[in-house]
Amino acid sequence: MKKIFKELDLRNFLKSFFGITKDILIWPKGFFKIMPPSGGYGGPVLYLGLCFLIWGVLKSVTFFNPFFFLVALVSFFFSFLGSAILLFILRKVFEVPATYEGVFRITAYSSAVNLLSWIPLIGFLFSLYGLWIKLVGLETVYGVSKIQALVAVALSFIVFFIITLPIGGFIFIWA
Secondary structure (H helix, E strand, O other): OOOOOOOOOHHHHHHHHHHHHHHHHHOHHHHHHHOOOOOOOHHHHHHHHHHHHHHHHHHHHHHOOOHHHHHHHHHHHHHHHHHHHHHHHHHHHHOOOOOHHHHHHHHHHHHHHHHHHOOOOOHHHHHHHHHHHHHHHHHHHHOOOHHHHHHHHHHHHHHHHHHHHHHOOHHHHHO
């Protein structure tokens, strides 16, 4: 039986949110195999926002520092820029016929790891897993090799850091 992709459903919110999260974290290749690279921004934007909101609240409470909530908010908005940079690199360096919507959807759903990356001491490992999920997403949706995906993500991080450094890029290295 083939699984059908379902966007975040507001009518059955908790079941939908946790179902998507479980699929991404446990079965990323299968998730991205059935995820269409188009279909609108509503579900992915909401999912990304909720993951960053939860991360910001939990990290702020854990460390008694509201600064992390601000980091989450800035990270949410910078995800749009990061997706654009990644798209540019995929198209110009690897000539991948990617779309902004498809790359953004991969970025948004890869943020599922934020639900775990706030945990002290081991959160960094979940962040690395998030990087791997993004690589799997690029490989599955656009057919690039893992090496190409890794190079594209690494280059996009470098470009992103250079562009955002004057306006707070250091936040993302520190957090």
